Amino acid sequence: MSFLRVDGLEKKYDDSFVFSHIHFSLEKGEFVTLLGPSGCGKSTLLRCIAGLTQVDDGQLFIDGVNVTDTPARQRGIAMVFQSYALFPNMTVRENIAFGLKMQKVPPSEQSKRVNEAVELVELGGKEQRYPSELSGGQCQRVALARSLVVRPRILLLDEPLSALDARIRKNLREQLRSIQKELGLTTLFVTHDQEEALTLSDRILLMNNGKIIQNGTAEEIYTEPADAFVVRFIGNYNLLSAEQAHQVLGIQSQKQVAIRPESIYVREEGRQYPEHVRHPVRGEVVDYLLLGNVIRYRIKVSNVELLVDLLNRSSERLFPAGANLELLFNTHEIREVDEENSAIG
Amino acid sequence: MQRPNSLGHLSVIIIFMMVMILPLLGTLLYSISTSWSSGLLPDGITLKWYTSLFADHRFLQAMMNSVLVCLGALLLTLVLVVPTAFIVFYYFPFLKPFMNFIILLPFAVPPVVSSVGLLQIYSNDVVTLTGTPWILLGAYFTVALPFSYRAIANNMANLNLQDMLDAAHLLGASTFRAFFTIVLPNLKTGLMVSLFLSFSLLIGEFVFANILVGTRFETVQVYLFNMKTRSGHFSSAVVVSYFLIIVLMTILAGQWGKKQ
Numbered sequence: 145m146s147f148l149r150v151d152g153l154e155k156k157y158d159d160s161f162v163f164s165h166i167h168f169s170l171e172k173g174e175f176v177t178l179l180g181p182s183g184c185g186k187s188t189l190l191r192c193i194a195g196l197t198q199v200d201d202g203q204l205f206i207d208g209v210n211v212t213d214t215p216a217r218q219r220g221i222a223m224v225f226q227s228y229a230l231f232p233n234m235t236v237r238e239n240i241a242f243g244l245k246m247q248k249v250p251p252s253e254q255s256k257r258v259n260e261a262v263e264l265v266e267l268g269g270k271e272q273r274y275p276s277e278l279s280g281g282q283c284q285r286v287a288l289a290r291s292l293v294v295r296p297r298i299l300l301l302d303e304p305l306s307a308l309d310a311r312i313r314k315n316l317r318e319q320l321r322s323i324q325k326e327l328g329l330t331t332l333f334v335t336h337d338q339e340e341a342l343t344l345s346d347r348i349l350l351m352n353n354g355k356i357i358q359n360g361t362a363e364e365i366y367t368e369p370a371d372a373f374v375v376r377f378i379g380n381y382n383l384l385s386a387e388q389a390h391q392v393l394g395i396q397s398q399k400q401v402a403i404r405p406e407s408i409y410v411r412e413e414g415r416q417y418p419e420h421v422r423h424p425v426r427g428e429v430v431d432y433l434l435l436g437n438v439i440r441y442r443i444k445v446s447n448v449e450l451l452v453d454l455l456n457r458s459s460e461r462l463f464p465a466g467a468n469l470e471l472l473f474n475t476h477e478i479r480e481v482d483e484e485n486s487a488i489g
Numbered sequence: 490m491q492r493p494n495s496l497g498h499l500s501v502i503i504i505f506m507m508v509m510i511l512p513l514l515g516t517l518l519y520s521i522s523t524s525w526s527s528g529l530l531p532d533g534i535t536l537k538w539y540t541s542l543f544a545d546h547r548f549l550q551a552m553m554n555s556v557l558v559c560l561g562a563l564l565l566t567l568v569l570v571v572p573t574a575f576i577v578f579y580y581f582p583f584l585k586p587f588m589n590f591i592i593l594l595p596f597a598v599p600p601v602v603s604s605v606g607l608l609q610i611y612s613n614d615v616v617t618l619t620g621t622p623w624i625l626l627g628a629y630f631t632v633a634l635p636f637s638y639r640a641i642a643n644n645m646a647n648l649n650l651q652d653m654l655d656a657a658h659l660l661g662a663s664t665f666r667a668f669f670t671i672v673l674p675n676l677k678t679g680l681m682v683s684l685f686l687s688f689s690l691l692i693g694e695f696v697f698a699n700i701l702v703g704t705r706f707e708t709v710q711v712y713l714f715n716m717k718t719r720s721g722h723f724s725s726a727v728v729v730s731y732f733l734i735i736v737l738m739t740i741l742a743g744q745w746g747k748k749q
Binding site for chain 1: 507647649652653655656657658660661662663666671674675677
C-alpha cells in the first residue's frame with residue numbers, strides 16, 4: 145500500500161483551476177520530485193498536501209488514513225521553505241527545538257534530539273547564533289534540521305535550494321539526498337530545475353498547467369518524453385516538425401519528432417557504426433559552445449538547425465564554423481511526440 | 490564618493506545644531522536667571538523657579554496626569570493596532586490599501602474641529618465624557634493611530650509572515666501561540682518606534698487636552714498655558730523640566746528595550 149496517496153485533488157481560485165485531477169502516490173522512503181515551470185501549480189499542490197491550503201475536491205491519504213480535513217499541525221508533515229522561514233527572534237538551537245516544544249517533548253529528550261539534528265546538518269558550534277548571523281546555506285540547513293527533528297512522516301521541500309548560489313546548492317543537494325537516504329524519509333521535493341530533479345529523485349512527476357504530464361524515473365522522463373512540453377522542458381532536445389523530420393531524416397510522421405543532441409553522431413573515417421545508427425546527412429557548423437566536457441554544435445542541415453553534443457576529447461576534434469560534416473542518427477533514440485495536450489491522472 | 494568639503498559641510502552641521510540647540514539653551518538660561526531684561530546676559534543665577542515649580546503640587550499632578558493619559562492611550566493603541574495589523578497582513582492582505590486610507594483620516598480633520606465635534610457628542614445627558622480623562626484616551630488614540638499603525642505595519646511587511654506562520658503551524662503551534670512566540674517578539678523594533686513617536690507626540694498635545702478636559706484633568710501643557718501670566722522664568726522652568734523628563738523617560742524606555 146502506498147504511504148502517501150493523492151486521489152483526484154483539485155484546487156481553484158475564483159473560476160480558474162490551479163490544478164485538477166491530480167493522482168499519484170509515494171512509497172515509504174521514496175524521494176519524489178514535483179517538477180514543472182513556475183506557475184504550474186506545484187507549490188500550491190505541496191501546500192495542499194501539507195494542509196496549509198484547502199483543496200476544493202479530492203482526497204489525501206497518509207498511511208491509509210484519510211487526512212484531507214486534518215489540520216496541518218496534526219498531519220505529521222514537515223516542510224522546508226524556499227525562504228527558510230526561520231524565526232528571527234530565536235537562536236539556531238531554539239529554532240530547531242521549537243517543534244519539540246510544541247510537541248511537549250521532555251527537556252532532556254529535546255536537548256538530545258536537537259544535538260543529533262545539529263550534528264546531522266553539520267552546524268556544530270553555531271547553535272547560539274541567530275538566523276541573521278548565518279549564510280543562506282546555513283539557514284537552509286537549520287530549516288532542514290528543524291523539520292527533521294520532529295521526525296515527520298513525510299518531508300516536503302518547496303524549492304529549498306533556489307535561493308542559494310550554485311556551489312552551495314550543489315553541496316546542499318548532495319547532503320539533502322544523503323540525509324534522506326540515511327533516515328529513509330518519504331520526501332516530496334518541488335523544483336523548477338530539471339537538473340536538480342534528474343540528479344536527486346527516485347521518481348519525477350512532471351507538471352504543466354495544473355496537470356501531471358508524466359510520472360516516471362529520471363531515466364524514463366529523459367529518454368521517453370511524454371509530449372512536446374516534456375521535450376522542451378527537459379534537456380536540449382532537437383524538436384522537428386513532421387515536415388522537418390522528413391527533410392532531415394527521411395521519416396514519414398504525422399507527429400513532431402524529438403532527438404537528443406547526444407544521439408547524433410559526426411561520422412569518423414574508419415569507424416564502424418551499429419546498424420541502428422544511420423540516416424547520413426551532410427551539415428554545416430554554424431557555431432559551437434564549450435560546456436566543459438561537452439561541446440555543443442549548432443549544425444545546419446537543409447535549413448534546419450540541429451544541436452549536436454560531442455565529448456570534448458581534445459582540440460583536434462573541434463570543428464570550426466563553416467566546417468562540412470556528415471551526421472548519423474541513433475534511430476533507437478528518435479521519438480515521435482504529441483503536442484502539449486496529454487495528461488495522465 | 491566625492492571628498493567632503495570639510496569647512497562647507499561642517500558649517501551646515503553647525504548651523505543645524507545651533508537652530509536645534511540655541512532655543513533650548515536660551516530657555517534653560519532664562520529658567521535659571523533671577524531677571525534678564527536690560528543686558529546681554531542675565532542679572533544673576535538662581536534655582537528659585539525650579540524650587541517653586543517642584544514645590545507646586547499642581548505641576549506634579551499635571552505631569553503625572555500627562556504621563557498616565559499618554560501611557561493609557563498607547564496601551565489602547567497597541568492592544569488594538571497590533572492584532573489588527575496582524576489580521577490584515579496575515580488573513581486579509583487585500584485590506585491593506587483600505588487600512589492605509591483609514592489611518593490617514595485623523596490628519597484630515599484638524600484637532601480643533603474634531604474637539605468641537607467630540608464636545609457636542611459627549612456632553613449630553615446620556616454620555617458625559619468631557620472633562621474626564623476617558624475622552625482624552627479616545628482622542629489620543631486617534632492621534633497616535635497613524636504613527637503606531639505605520640511603524641508596526643512597516644515592521645510586519647519586512648517579516649516573512651506567511652511562511653513563518655506556516656512553518657509554526659506545521660511544527661505544531663496554534664496561530665495564537667505563533668502570534669505571541671514568533672510574531673510579537675519580531676515586532677519589537679516597530680513597537681518601540683511606535684511607542685517613542687506616539688509618546689512624544691501625545692505628551693506635548695494641547696488642543697484636545699485644553700478643549701475637552703481643561704483644568705478638570707490638567708495635563709502639563711494645559712498647566713503651562715494656565716501659568717503663562719505668572720512669570721516667563723517660571724514658564725521656562727516648566728518647559729525645561731518637561732523636556733528633561735521626556736528625555737529621561739526616552740532613555741529609560743530605550744534601555745528597557747535593549748534589555749528585552
